[in-house]
Amino acid sequence: MTVRIDELDRKILSQLQDDASQSLDEIARRVGSSKTPVWNRIRKLKDAGVIGRQTVILDPEALGLEACFFVLVRTSEHEADWQKTFLATLQARPEVLEAHRLAGDIDYILKVRVPNARAYDAFYQALISEVKIHNVTALLSMEEIKSTTLLPL
Template sequence: MLDERDRRLLALLQEDSSLSVGDLAEKVHLSVSACSRRIQRLEETGYVARRIAVLDRARMGVPTTVFALIKTAHHADDWIEAFRKAISDIPEIVEAHRLTGNYDYILKVVLPRVEHYDVVYKQIVRKVELFDVSASISMEVLKSGLGVPVEYAE
């Protein structure tokens, strides 16, 4: 069971995982050793899945975001696996979700420029048959982040 210090530690770690244990301990009012043990427990129990560096997309040369909405006439396991494999081999596709509603999937694609979307599109359709693909270009990021709410964790 998590307590408020655990939740605060999780919030701090997902905001900046490079904080030292000493800094984290000070922020949650624990000794360094007690804080270190809590972090280790949070990692061992799976609350911290991994620690990563978030790269600046503009500096990395992929400032453009396109959302591709996909409809398919195929829902068999073998097609889904082929689709999963096709998109996993394309590094520009950074997120993929299966949906309810009018579309079956949505892909978040990061690109050097919008014209590069056609390259990604062709890579997908060479590997799997799609019924319909509709793409939307992100004009402005209003909110972005990798963090999740910590108050629901038990």
Template sequence: MDRLDREILRLLQNDATLSVSDIAEQIGLSSTPCWRRIQNLEKLGIIKKRVALLDAEKLNLGMTVFVQVKAAQHDINWLGRFAEYAAGIEEIVEFYRMSGEYDYMLKVVVADMKAFDVFYKRLVGGIELSDVTSSFAMEQIKYTTALAI
């Protein structure tokens, strides 16, 4: 990956709706080689997909909660069941296996406390967990999907 590929990625991270010709013009290439580079970045899996970022507040999804979970069991079968179960809950927008005191971290986006309570009951009712704790985000200070490349 060279400087031009990085520039393409930087541009696409900021606006995935840019046309190939717009990108090519901004990086100093003609459209065909620029298009080939984008295709190659997709083929290599560097560009995973292109999406629209939505405004959670405007969609009445103004509460972000970080949920930490301790596993009920520490084996691959339980992890598989938990991962499959959590993947099916649309309010979970991010899911990580962690080091430290808690085994998993979930980022959950819901409308309000009542919606979180419904989510929480579904989470703890669907699979055996050892411990669950939640922290509510009071203010979003920085949010980006753009990676430093």
């Protein structure tokens, strides 16, 4: 279900996407409103599921996670039990930052963050020992050109 969002809601969401640690007073000042209406709108947007959990963005390289791999997975298995096991395996692996089921020749794409190629190999070995996979292709990102969590509003 789509939630009706007006221009003030968009301004508030833009401020929160930019820096969710801002005070209500600061957000209200920046969007040209007062604190109570801003609080009510934020609560409404949370209740509607527009705003999910709030978190911080960490620098992976500062934490020693210098290698980013995009992993293309092809499988010949499409039964519910296999999918359940595969998804549980992905959920249990903190290295997997994103996982998408695709249309086309590739069934899934994973975004995996690890310290180095040796750590990726350990991830890969663990993955194929837990789930039967037809083909895995790993692509090492040489340079991150753009990465954002900001949705276009």
